[in-house]
Structures are given as structure tokens and as C-alpha cells.
Amino acid sequence: MRMQTPMRTPLKQARGLGSARGGAEHFWRQRITALANVPLTVFFLYTLVTLAGADHAAVVAYFKFPISALLIMLFVISSAWHMMLGLQVIIEDYIHHEGFKIAALVGNILFTAFFGLICIYAIVKLSLGG
Amino acid sequence: MADNRMNVERPLSPHLQIYSPMFTMIMSVMHRITGAALYFGTILLAWWLISAASGVHYFSFVNAFVSSWLGLLILFGYTWALIHHMIGGIRHFIWDTGAMFDKKSLEVSAWAMFTASVVLTWVVWIAGYLVMGGRS
Numbered sequence: 001m002r003m004q005t006p007m008r009t010p011l012k013q014a015r016g017l018g019s020a021r022g023g024a025e026h027f028w029r030q031r032i033t034a035l036a037n038v039p040l041t042v043f044f045l046y047t048l049v050t051l052a053g054a055d056h057a058a059v060v061a062y063f064k065f066p067i068s069a070l071l072i073m074l075f076v077i078s079s080a081w082h083m084m085l086g087l088q089v090i091i092e093d094y095i096h097h098e099g100f101k102i103a104a105l106v107g108n109i110l111f112t113a114f115f116g117l118i119c120i121y122a123i124v125k126l127s128l129g130g
Numbered sequence: 131m132a133d134n135r136m137n138v139e140r141p142l143s144p145h146l147q148i149y150s151p152m153f154t155m156i157m158s159v160m161h162r163i164t165g166a167a168l169y170f171g172t173i174l175l176a177w178w179l180i181s182a183a184s185g186v187h188y189f190s191f192v193n194a195f196v197s198s199w200l201g202l203l204i205l206f207g208y209t210w211a212l213i214h215h216m217i218g219g220i221r222h223f224i225w226d227t228g229a230m231f232d233k234k235s236l237e238v239s240a241w242a243m244f245t246a247s248v249v250l251t252w253v254v255w256i257a258g259y260l261v262m263g264g265r266s
Contacts, residue, residue, distance in 0.1 A: 038216060045209070086169070118176045118180060122179035122183035123183075
């Protein structure tokens with residue numbers, strides 16, 4: 001390793017150079033979204049069972065009920081966030097080329113944001129639309 | 131800028147191709163695989179929600195796909211992955227408290243997790259078919 005006479009301490013040089021450019025907050029948010037996801041996933045599974053074989057009118061009627069619409073929206077938000085954090089770790093573990101890694105990290109954020117927005121829009125339209 | 135790319139010959143810890151597979155290890159890998167699968171499985175959820183919001187015609191098109199054998203197979207895999215990942219997450223929460231880290235508990239909880247995920251998936255599907263049967 002070539003180095004000019006270092007003016008900074010080794011700690012200062014290492015700081016911020018981890019693969020995630022961050023520390024405990026990633027872990028913390030991952031756990032908070034995971035915790036929220038447990039009851040929300042149970043409700044989502046209940047929704048799947050309730051709407052098994054349902055026609056369009058039954059689906060609309062289901063989302064017209066505010067609690068259903070709100071809980072599925074919460075499920076989508078918490079899941080999208082959790083998905084973003086989770087795939088970030090996978091990308092950092094397996095993609096070592098710096099350029100591809102950054103492209104994948106950006107794509108991951110955009111994909112999960114679009115996924116969340118698409119679902120929220122659909123639920124709002126089902127719940128409040130005509 | 132510090133040059134953080136160090137190409138030094140260092141001893142590496144033994145990796146996947148060295149260890150013979152253990153059940154706990156397979157469950158750990160499955161947790162990551164189900165997580166990644168759910169990431170892409172959610173495309174189905176977004177598609178289904180958007181189709182319902184688009185109106186009767188597009189919804190019946192998407193519903194026909196979901197009701198096909200391929201759609202049902204994907205949905206079955208999706209529900210199993212969701213339940214497996216959820217129970218795996220609960221197992222991680224237990225570990226976060228420092229509990230159940232001994233060899234016996236790891237082995238028992240790995241089998242319990244796998245069994246529970248399979249049983250609960252069938253419970254959800256049987257319940258779904260009962261609801262469907264009650265509809266007609």
C-alpha cells in the first residue's frame with residue numbers, strides 16, 4: 001500500500017469507508033421495519049385468504065374499508081423500506097466492482113420507491129375512487 | 131484519499147465449498163434467498179393492486195393469470211417464502227436478546243422454523259380454498 005506521509009490518524013482514514021458508508025442506523029431501521037412487518041404480514045396473509053377467488057367488486061369493497069386500506073398501505077411502506085435495506089446488504093456482499101455496485105444500489109432505491117408508490121396509489125384509488 | 135484496495139496475501143477463512151452443508155446453515159441461506167425472492171415477488175402484488183385499481187377488465191385478465199397453474203405455483207412459493215422469512219426474522223429477534231445461541235437450540239429452532247413455515251403455508255392455503263368454496 002503506497003501512502004504519502006499521513007496527516008490524519010488511522011481512525012480518521014478508516015471512518016466512512018465501510019461498504020455501507022454508515023453504521024448502526026442501517027441495522028436499527030432493518031429491525032424496526034422487521035418488527036412492524038410481523039403483524040402487518042399476518043394481516044396481509046389474512047387479506048389474501050379473505051380475497052381468495054374474489055371478483056373485482058369484492059376487492060374494491062375490501063379496500064373501501066379504511067382499516068384494511070390503511071393496514072395494507074402500512075404493510076407496503078414497511079416492506080418496501082425493509083426490502084431496500086435487505087437488498088442493499090446482498091448487493092454489498094456479492095457485487096465487488098465499484099461501478100456496478102453503485103448502479104445496483106441506486107437501482108435498488110429507485111425500484112423500492114416506485115414499488116411503494118405504485119401500491120399506495122392503487123390502494124388510495126381503490127379506497128377513495130368512484 | 132486513502133488507497134483502501136489492499137492486495138495483500140492473507141489467509142482466508144474456509145467458505146461454502148469447504149464446509150459440508152448443515153441444516154442450520156441451509157436455513158440461514160434460505161433466509162437470504164427467501165428475502166431476495168420476496169423482493170421480486172412483490173412485483174406481483176404491485177401488478178395485482180394496479181390491475182384492481184384499473185378496473186374490471188384488466189383485473190379479470192390478471193386474475194386469470196393468478197388463477198392459472200403457473201400463477202398459483204408462484205403465489206404458493208410467495209406465501210411460503212413470506213412465512214419462512216417472517217419466522218426466520220422472529221428467530222433473529224430471539225438471537226438479538228442473546229438467547230438460544232447454544233448448539234442444541236440452534237438445531238431445534240432451525241427444524242421448528244422449517245416445519246412451522248410449511249404447516250402455516252398449508253393452513254393459509256386450505257383457509258383460502260375454504261373461503262373460495264364458500265363463495266360459489
